[in-house]
Amino acid sequence: MSSLSTRRSADSVTSLKIGIAGLGTVGAATIKLLHAEPTHGGSGRNIEVAAVSARSRDRDRGVDLSGATWFDDPVALATSDIDVFVELMGGAEGSALKSVEAALAAGKAVVTANKALLAAHGMHLVTLAEASGAPLLYEAAVAGGIPVIRTVRDGLAGVPIKSVLGILNGTCNYILTRMENEGLTFDECLAEAQRLGYAEADPTFDVDGFDTAHKLAILSSIAFTTELRADGVSVEGIRGIEPADLMAARELGFRIKLLGIATMTEDGVDQRVHPTMVPLGSALAETSGVTNAVSIRGPAFGELVLSGPGAGGDATASAVVSDLTDLARGLAPTPLGRPTSALMPFKKPEAGGHRGAFYVRLPIADRAGAFAALAQRMASEGISLEQIVQKTPHRPDHLPPLQEQTVVLVTYTTDEAALKRALKAIADDGVIVRAPHVIRIAQTL
Amino acid sequence: MSSLSTRRSADSVTSLKIGIAGLGTVGAATIKLLHAEPTHGGSGRNIEVAAVSARSRDRDRGVDLSGATWFDDPVALATSDIDVFVELMGGAEGSALKSVEAALAAGKAVVTANKALLAAHGMHLVTLAEASGAPLLYEAAVAGGIPVIRTVRDGLAGVPIKSVLGILNGTCNYILTRMENEGLTFDECLAEAQRLGYAEADPTFDVDGFDTAHKLAILSSIAFTTELRADGVSVEGIRGIEPADLMAARELGFRIKLLGIATMTEDGVDQRVHPTMVPLGSALAETSGVTNAVSIRGPAFGELVLSGPGAGGDATASAVVSDLTDLARGLAPTPLGRPTSALMPFKKPEAGGHRGAFYVRLPIADRAGAFAALAQRMASEGISLEQIVQKTPHRPDHLPPLQEQTVVLVTYTTDEAALKRALKAIADDGVIVRAPHVIRIAQTL
Structure with missing residues (x-):
C-alpha cells in the first residue's frame, strides 16, 4: 500500500519553484494570491515565484517581482531551474506552444490557463507529458474559477457520464443578458462589452463560439475518456440572434443561451456549440452576465450543476493556484484522468442525426x-x-x-x-x- | 521532481481489494456501479469487492456477492486481507467507529459515507490515519453525489474562502418545498416524507438540524483549515416553521430554507444551522425537493454554487466510487487537506454577536x-x-x-x-x- 501513503517525503520542506510566462491580468492576480497565502493549502511547501517572463519588462503590474529572475524568452524560462512552468501567455501557437513543449520535454510540471493551446495541441502535449512523467494541469482553462476539470476528472472518476453542457463563455452570456434585459441589438451590446473590457477588439473567437468549442472539447475528453479533438465540434455563434428572438423566447417560457453540449451517443460523442432555448427557471437560464454554469448528467447521480465566475483575473488565478497547490502537496493527477493508452479514439456521430x-x-x-x-x-x-x-x-x-x-x-x-x-x-x-x-x-x- | 511523477508503479496492475461493511441502499448501489464500469477511471486497476459484511446474510440485495468473503463482524472485515475498508453502516459509535479505527490502525485505506462518525470522532480518526499513513476519504459524507469535499479541499486549495453555506439535508428541503407548494403543515409533510422513505421513523436527526450540522462541521474544517469540531455549531431545525411563515416569506420576496452557514470571522469560525430567508431567484431559493446546493465564497473567485442530488443510493454510491477510483489511481489526498499539525485550533466566536x-x-x-x-x-x-x-x-x-x-x-x-x-x-x-x-x-x- 505504499503508493497510497499520505506521508510526505523529505523534499516537501523545500520550495516549489515556479516560473510564470505572461504577466497580464491573470499572471499578476496569481502572484498576488500566492503572496497572500504563504502556506498554500498546508502543504508545508512554499510556492516561490522564481522566474517570470512577459513582453514588456518595464510595465508596473502592481506586484513585487524583485525576487524573480527575468527572462525575455519564455522558452528559456520554461527550461530554467524551476519545478513548474506556468503558461499564462495565451495563443494556440508560437511562444505558448514552444515553451510548454520545452517545459514538458524537460520534465517540468506545466500549469496553463490556455484552452486554445489545449484544443489545438492537447493530445500532442499530453503525450509529451506522459513520456517525461511531467504533470500537465489546466483547471483555469475551462470555466475560469469553477473547478469543473477536477469535478469531472476526480469527483466523478469511475462514474458513467451521459452529458456535459453549459455556458462556457462569459462574453456571449453578457451580450445575451444585456440584449434581453435592455432590448439592445447584438452590435450595440458587443460594442458595450468591448468598452467594458469583456470582449476583445476582434470578438470572433468569443461570439462565433470557438472559445466555447475549445472548452467543450477539453471537458468532453475527460468526461467520456476519449481523445481530445476540438475539430469534432459543430459550432454556431450568437451573431444571428435578434432582440425579437429573445422576446419570443421569453413569451414561450425560455431564455436563449450559447451552450456547449457534449453527449455520449451510441454512435460516438456529439459535440455542439449553438444558441439554445433553455426553460426559464432552470439553473442555466438563470445564469446571467459573465457567470458560467456547467451541468453534468449521468444515470447514477442525476444532474450536478456548478456555477461561478467564468473569467476575470482573480477567479482564473484561483484555479491556477489550486493546480499549484496540488503540485505542492505532491499530488499529480494524470492530465486526462487516465493514460492516453486507455483513452477511446474520438468518434463523431454521423451528421444530421440531431x-x-x-x-x-x-x-x-x-x-x-x-x-x-x-x-x-x-x-x-x-x-x-x-x-x-x-x-x-x-x-x-x-x-x-x-x-x-x-x-x-x-x-x-x-x-x-x-x-x-x-x-x-x-x-x-x-x-x-x-x-x-x-x-x-x-x-x- | 520524483514526487510529482504521473508514472504508475508496477503494483498498479493488481486489483484494489475492497471490503464493504453495510449492504443497504448505498452499499448495494456501490457494488452495482463497480460492476458496471470495470476499468474504473482508466487506472488500469480493477476494483474488486473482496469481502462484505452486513447484519443479515440472507437478504437478497439484487447484487452478485458470490466472489466476496462474508464476515459477520465488520471489525474482522476491516483488518482482513483488503486494501480498502468501505464503511457504509452508519452511526457515530459502535461497529462503525470500531471497524474504522481498526482499519486505520492496520494501515488500511478507509472510504466512508458516515458524517455522524466524522462529526463525532473526526479528529481522532484523522490522527489515526496520519499515524499509520492510511488514506481516509469521505466524499459521500457531505451532500451525497455533489463532489463538494474535493471542490473545497482541492479545487480551491490554497485559495482563501470567506464562507461556505448551503442546503445540506434533503429531508428538510423536501418538507419545506412541500409545505410551501401545497400549504401543508410541518407534521403533514413529515408524515408524507416518512411514507415515501425520505425521512426516518425518528426524524430528529434530520428535521432538528443535526445532520446539517455534522456536514457543515466537516466542510467548515476543510474550508477554513481548522480542527473539525461539530460541537461548535449552533443548531435550530425546522419544526417551528408554519405555513404562514412560508407564505409571508414569499410575499416579502424570500423563500425559507434550512441552511448550514460557516463563516470565517475575525473572532473565529461562526457555524450555524437555522431556517433562513433567501431571496427568490437565488440559486439556493430555487433548489427544491431533495436536491442539495452549496455556495462557497471568497475574495478571489466570488461565488461558486454546486447543486445536485444530496442523497439516494446511486448518487451517494457515485461519491464512494470516486474515492475508490482516486485510490485505484494511486492518489491519496490528505484527509483534511493538510496535516493535522498545520490545522488551526477551532475557535468559536463569542455568542450573541450575530x-x-x-x-x-x-x-x-x-x-x-x-x-x-x-x-x-x-x-x-x-x-x-x-x-x-x-x-x-x-x-x-x-x-x-x-x-x-x-x-x-x-x-x-x-x-x-x-x-x-x-x-x-x-x-x-x-x-x-x-x-x-x-x-x-x-x-x-
Missing part, C-alpha cells in the same frame, strides 16, 4: 397564401408545430408599413434534416424575404 | 394598543422596522373569530441580542399570546 424541438423565425412576405404555403411545407416533411405566432414588427407612424411579417414556429421533436428540407422548400417557394433563423430548444435542461 | 435582518412572527392579542406597545419595545432597542404586516388568520364562517392576530415584522440589520431583549419585553408586556417565531434573513445569498 433530433429535437426547434424555434424558427421566418420573415415572410406579407401576401395572401404565404402562411398556408409555409404550413404545407412543414406538414409535407412530417413536422408538427407546437406553436405558431405571427408578428408584425413595430414601426413608427410616420414610416410606411413594412412589406413583411415575422412568423415564429415552435416544432415538436423532429429531425434536423427534415426541418432543413422544409426550410429550403419554403425559401424556394419565395415565401420568405430573408433567411430564416433556427434555434434549438432544450426541453429537459 | 448581526443581520430578521423576520419575526408575533401572535398578538387582538386588543387596542397591542400594536403600539410592540412597536415601542422595538424602538427602545434601536431596532428599525423595514416592513410591518398585520394579518388576521382565515377562519371558516361558522367558527367564532380568533382573539388573536398575527403581526409580521421585518427588521433592518440589528443585533440578535437587541432583538431578543425586545421580544422578551414584548412577552412580559402580555402583548403576545404565544412565543414569537424568528427567522434570519440572508440579504446577499
